[in-house]
Amino acid sequence: MRAHISSLILLIGISSSIAQTNALNCSFEDTVNLTLSQKFMNGSYLYERVIVPPELTSYYDYIERYGGERQIVTRHLRGCVCYLKPCVKFCCHPRAGMTQSDEDLKCDEEVSDELLYSPYVNITLRNGSRVLMNVVDEFVVQTGMPCKTLYMLEPHKYDADKWELFENGTLLRVSDQMYFSTRDYCLQAYPENGTYMLDPMNCMITNDIPTRIKRNTIVLMISSPFLYATILIYWLVPELWNLHTKCLIGYLLSLAIGTTTLVVVNMMNADYDDVTCAIIGFGAYYFLLAVFFWLNVICFDLWHNFRGTKGNVQNLSLRKRFTYYSVYAWGVPALMTTLTILIQYSNLPNNIKSGIGDSHCWLKMDDWSAMIYFYGPCLFLVIFNIVIFYLTAKTIYTIRKEIRRFSKGADSQRHLHSQQHNFWLFFRMFIVMGINWLLEIIGYMIGENSDFEILIAVADFYNAAQGIIIFVLLVMKRKVLLLLKKRIRKSDNSLQLSERQNTKTNASTVELRNLDVRTKLRN
Known part of the structure; x- marks a missing residue:
């Protein structure tokens, strides 16, 4: 009786702890870090010209990376901004570049004064039509890399790299019809033949098991x-x-x-x-x-x-x-x-x-x-x-x-x-x-x-x-x-009895044959 009572108390305590840590009914991919955001007297926060009410904020002690893998980090405040305005994910700051350092990709600390690329992207709407939109202005920009090993989709080079971006921030990789939420991809500008292009980066598929x-x-x-x-x-x-x-x-x-x-x-x-x-x-x-x-x-x-x-x-x-x-x-x-x-x-x-x-x-x-x-x-x-x-x-x-x-x-x-x-x-x-x-x-x-x-x-x-x-x-x-021992012995006895019966049968058969041979010889 004590065991189940203790378990119930433990379950209630843990549930309360979880509720205090993450009370939002909101997917992690729809949140942004509000640590450096302006806070108002009523508890609201300002992020990318969007007012986030206090009921859409909560503290997290983790971040989610590609595939939902959680990484423990310092406890910080996040807000469910993407419920208020669609989000799109950039690998780095929209005006920052990316460099390869050893085996890791790193965002440049220096941020340019203006965009070096065209932010206009064809966005697929719910009715299937496509509209050219400025992704930096029309979306809330999230930043971060979903994983350590990324590769660039280059549709101007390879047909298999064609992609579409939807009005809710979801990315479609056309070749295999794979859909990615903002948690699992990021956009990044890169130089190509003297001009900058904006394309998404995907995670390398690995067979590593946690x-x-x-x-x-x-x-x-x-x-x-x-x-x-x-x-x-x-x-x-x-x-x-x-x-x-x-x-x-x-x-x-x-x-x-x-x-x-x-x-x-x-x-x-x-x-x-x-x-x-x-x-x-x-x-x-x-x-x-x-x-x-x-x-x-x-x-x-x-x-x-x-x-x-x-x-x-x-x-x-x-x-x-x-x-x-x-x-x-x-x-x-x-x-x-x-x-x-x-x-x-x-x-x-x-x-x-x-x-x-x-x-x-x-x-x-x-x-x-x-x-x-x-x-x-x-x-x-x-x-x-x-x-x-x-x-x-x-x-x-x-x-x-x-x-x-x-x-x-x-x-x-x-x-x-x-x-x-x-x-x-x-x-x-x-x-x-x-x-x-x-x-x-x-x-x-x-x-x-x-x-x-x-x-x-x-x-x-x-x-x-x-x-x-x-x-x-x-x-x-x-x-x-x-x-079990009795069952095994019974099986052994049955096997031995069967062998004895077979032996007796064989012996009887041999005797009958010998008798038949002797009878023929006498005749």
């Missing part, structure tokens, strides 16, 4: 075989077959397949085409959703058994109950996955799509899309399971109290011992299969906040190592090991 993902992938690779081993052992031992075990195998199977597909995504994320990426991503999404629904089924079934009511569910046969459980645990994730696919390939704005198969092989983790499609529903189920855990603990405590008060018989004591054993089994499973997912959700909500770096690392390792922990709890028990 250290955190590498670490988690390694642990998942080690942990996943233990999940399959647990499933195999429980399937091989008939004495362990019951409704609870079947539900547990459903949980373990969905978890094993889900984690395996995540390992595949993490190891070869950049090597898949869009179709393959979508298939793997939605497959992982479905099975990981099923994990939470099977966990919900396990908690409900245990609570229902302890509660001991005579309702409709109790009167059903075990086969029908498992059928209903399966329809719920496999069916609801299927409906959610179908809905997510339909939204992903609809004409709705990209900021409310999951991103699976488009910009990612997994959910977008750089905005709240993952919260809408995955972590939000899962958080609801985890909280529901915590409530069930509390009710189950309360029920068992009541049963224990009644048995001790009204009955001293051996049967009652055995019943009490059985209830206590089941409760502690439930408690251990809840800690492994419930708290770890709560920590995973908390880790997502925290993001890359350096203040909770140790907590995030512990939560990641605990969640990734779930297969090993479950194997130890479910398989490395005296009862299970004895049953």
Whole structure:
């Protein structure tokens, strides 16, 4: 009971901390640094001739680079300016040049008095028409490079480098129909044959995987075989077959397949085409959703058994109950996955799509899309399971109290011992299969906040190592090991008996042949 109360308090505290740090319902790419901006008495700020009201400002301790990668920086004030006026991204100050220093690109500190290039660019409007606009005057100018390794699009040289800029600041690379927000590109002027040209710069595509993902992938690779081993052992031992075990195998199977597909995504994320990426991503999404629904089924079934009511569910046969459980645990994730696919390939704005198969092989983790499609529903189920855990603990405590008060018989004591054993089994499973997912959700909500770096690392390792922990709890028990040993011996005995029968059969055949030969010789 203390475990789930502490977790709830921790979740509330972290959520409050996140809310204070970043209270804006605004993508990072739509914000600008207001540290050097003029502040008015009413709390508003002036940035590029745009008044930013105080409700559109908040403090950040990170910046986002290409692909949503967060970089921890000094806490600073930012404003959601791009909600008030469209933004466009420049690599450097619009009147500053760029130089190559060693392997890095750097902006010149010297700023010229006037623009050395024409700021007029054909802007594509919502109706598809194109208008020549001054991007420096008609847009709010953001500055910064999205990554360290950039290359220039040069449409005057290469047809593959053609691009379009939309009125909301989004850039389209025509050759592969890739769309980039202001977070993932920047414009820069450069000299070409004695004149200056203005073109966008894109990030070099690399296969480098962040250290955190590498670490988690390694642990998942080690942990996943233990999940399959647990499933195999429980399937091989008939004495362990019951409704609870079947539900547990459903949980373990969905978890094993889900984690395996995540390992595949993490190891070869950049090597898949869009179709393959979508298939793997939605497959992982479905099975990981099923994990939470099977966990919900396990908690409900245990609570229902302890509660001991005579309702409709109790009167059903075990086969029908498992059928209903399966329809719920496999069916609801299927409906959610179908809905997510339909939204992903609809004409709705990209900021409310999951991103699976488009910009990612997994959910977008750089905005709240993952919260809408995955972590939000899962958080609801985890909280529901915590409530069930509390009710189950309360029920068992009541049963224990009644048995001790009204009955001293051996049967009652055995019943009490059985209830206590089941409760502690439930408690251990809840800690492994419930708290770890709560920590995973908390880790997502925290993001890359350096203040909770140790907590995030512990939560990641605990969640990734779930297969090993479950194997130890479910398989490395005296009862299970004895049953497994008995099963192996039974198989060996059956094999030996079969070999003896084959030997006897062969011997009988040889004797018959010898008898037949002797009979022929006599004749």
